[in-house]
Amino acid sequence: MDPTFETRWSQFSAKKQAYLAYARPMEQKVGSFLTYRPDVEAPQAGALQGLPFAVKDNIAVKNFPLTCGSRMLETLVSPYTATAVARLQAAGAVVIGKTNLDEFGMGSSTDLSALGKTNNPWDFSRVAGGSSGGSAAAAAAGLVSFALGTDTGGSVRQPASFCGVYGLKPTYGTVSRYGMTAYASSLEVMGIASKSLALTEKVYGVMKGRDPYDQTSLDPAPGVARAVKTIAVLDGLTDLEPAVQRAYEAALDHLKALGYRLLPVHLGTLDYAVPAYYTIATAEASANLARFNGIRYGLRPEYAENPEDLIRKSRTAGFGDEVKIRIMLGTYVLRSGFQDQYYTKAQKVRTAIRNDLQKVFDQADLLMTPTFPTRAFVHGDRSMTPYQQKLADKFTVTANLAGIPALSFPAGLEEGLPVGMQFMAPAFEEGRLFEAAAKFATRVAAPDCPGTSLDWSK
Amino acid sequence: MDTKELETTALLAQIELGKGDLERLGEAVSQMLDNFRKMNELDTEGLEATTHALVTDNRVRPDSPVPSDLADALVERSPELEDRFIVIPNVL
Numbered sequence: 102m103d104p105t106f107e108t109r110w111s112q113f114s115a116k117k118q119a120y121l122a123y124a125r126p127m128e129q130k131v132g133s134f135l136t137y138r139p140d141v142e143a144p145q146a147g148a149l150q151g152l153p154f155a156v157k158d159n160i161a162v163k164n165f166p167l168t169c170g171s172r173m174l175e176t177l178v179s180p181y182t183a184t185a186v187a188r189l190q191a192a193g194a195v196v197i198g199k200t201n202l203d204e205f206g207m208g209s210s211t212d213l214s215a216l217g218k219t220n221n222p223w224d225f226s227r228v229a230g231g232s233s234g235g236s237a238a239a240a241a242a243g244l245v246s247f248a249l250g251t252d253t254g255g256s257v258r259q260p261a262s263f264c265g266v267y268g269l270k271p272t273y274g275t276v277s278r279y280g281m282t283a284y285a286s287s288l289e290v291m292g293i294a295s296k297s298l299a300l301t302e303k304v305y306g307v308m309k310g311r312d313p314y315d316q317t318s319l320d321p322a323p324g325v326a327r328a329v330k331t332i333a334v335l336d337g338l339t340d341l342e343p344a345v346q347r348a349y350e351a352a353l354d355h356l357k358a359l360g361y362r363l364l365p366v367h368l369g370t371l372d373y374a375v376p377a378y379y380t381i382a383t384a385e386a387s388a389n390l391a392r393f394n395g396i397r398y399g400l401r402p403e404y405a406e407n408p409e410d411l412i413r414k415s416r417t418a419g420f421g422d423e424v425k426i427r428i429m430l431g432t433y434v435l436r437s438g439f440q441d442q443y444y445t446k447a448q449k450v451r452t453a454i455r456n457d458l459q460k461v462f463d464q465a466d467l468l469m470t471p472t473f474p475t476r477a478f479v480h481g482d483r484s485m486t487p488y489q490q491k492l493a494d495k496f497t498v499t500a501n502l503a504g505i506p507a508l509s510f511p512a513g514l515e516e517g518l519p520v521g522m523q524f525m526a527p528a529f530e531e532g533r534l535f536e537a538a539a540k541f542a543t544r545v546a547a548p549d550c551p552g553t554s555l556d557w558s559k
Numbered sequence: 560m561d562t563k564e565l566e567t568t569a570l571l572a573q574i575e576l577g578k579g580d581l582e583r584l585g586e587a588v589s590q591m592l593d594n595f596r597k598m599n600e601l602d603t604e605g606l607e608a609t610t611h612a613l614v615t616d617n618r619v620r621p622d623s624p625v626p627s628d629l630a631d632a633l634v635e636r637s638p639e640l641e642d643r644f645i646v647i648p649n650v651l
Binding site for chain 1: 560564565569571572573574575580583584587588591592594595597598599601603609610611612613614617620632633634635637647649650
């Protein structure tokens, strides 16, 4: 599929009318974009020439809005472009829109966007996942060749799993965060959602690398290349939705049939990943989101007594509930007297988790887990409360705490909905993720979502 | 978390909570704090705290001017301007 996939998408400019005839009605049903501007010409040179892509609306693109899905930034237009986006543009790819997200990247459904509703292209009554739900939905619905998201605790991989596409979370720091709206700075990285694994790898190759504007950015330093032979899997994994359990067991069989040695491991720290993650993420969020105060940009109240009143009114009206909850949690765990009990403890748990993973990677080349314990759930709180959604992040947050790369890949359909599994690898070993996922794809390819098509490119 | 603690925390976070908010958001905050306490089950004696997984050095750039043409565009994002000054309510 892959060479054809890119060739077809490179027809975007030449077949614009046919593309629009397909894409506009599709987008009306899915709602993946907050800003959709497909009326652009794609450059016809470079490694990614002519490929249209979407950017999550918490990543800056010059002259596009940068709302972060929040009332706070509803009218903000970015005066500059994120480094990673600029690199893709220089390689010939073209931004055609900004995608919907849970407000400031805080959520697992994209239902927590203050500015739009996104539906899963497989079943419009279900969520696309989150927080990069718009990006995964746009990729799955055939509206873009690939889409950028941000992954703080699984925000690229979980929606990729829900929508049946690939979702890459690179090693922390390998992609510049310049131009990405900060939520939890020590955990987050820009990632890619695409129906094509080969294109995901290519896009990562263009985006990555050190950037003078981000002092945590790094040049990837992979170890000695080696073929993936042993894949660790969690011993006695239960508490999954039955459909995901079935897909997981089928995936194990596929890996065995492909000749991999499966090594059952016990990850004793896994149960502490969610509390450690949310302690650290909310603490960092409370500091990062302090900048939104309605003075230099953002929502400003009609009237305020004094600057402090202005700030408080701006934040009270500008932020949604989930953002307020996380800011308050983060403020609390950093308060004097509580810091050791929560924040410092979480950082030590983070060390324990890293050590645990190191032991796994001493014996195995990759670790495989389900991406999320459930398939896409229905809109609203009925099937999964916000608290349950957070507890379900345990497989994805682990990679963010350790800074290691992870890839969610389509592992089949269960009752008409996609299920994703994820590989995790040691830092800088993205190559292993791509290699094993490509082999897996020889048995289970990325599924075609009903109603989607690339026929416009013919 | 009791109401008083929640109010103090909200004040520090520069967020106003109405009566309904206190109940609704307070419950969600308390539920997560209970979850955070689960970390106490894990023995972390002797472990260093991880602040960043992969960043080890504090990089600095040479102390020389670098051109940037963003200043005006950034100032123009302000909701209220007088010339190049950002207008805020009276401080005193």
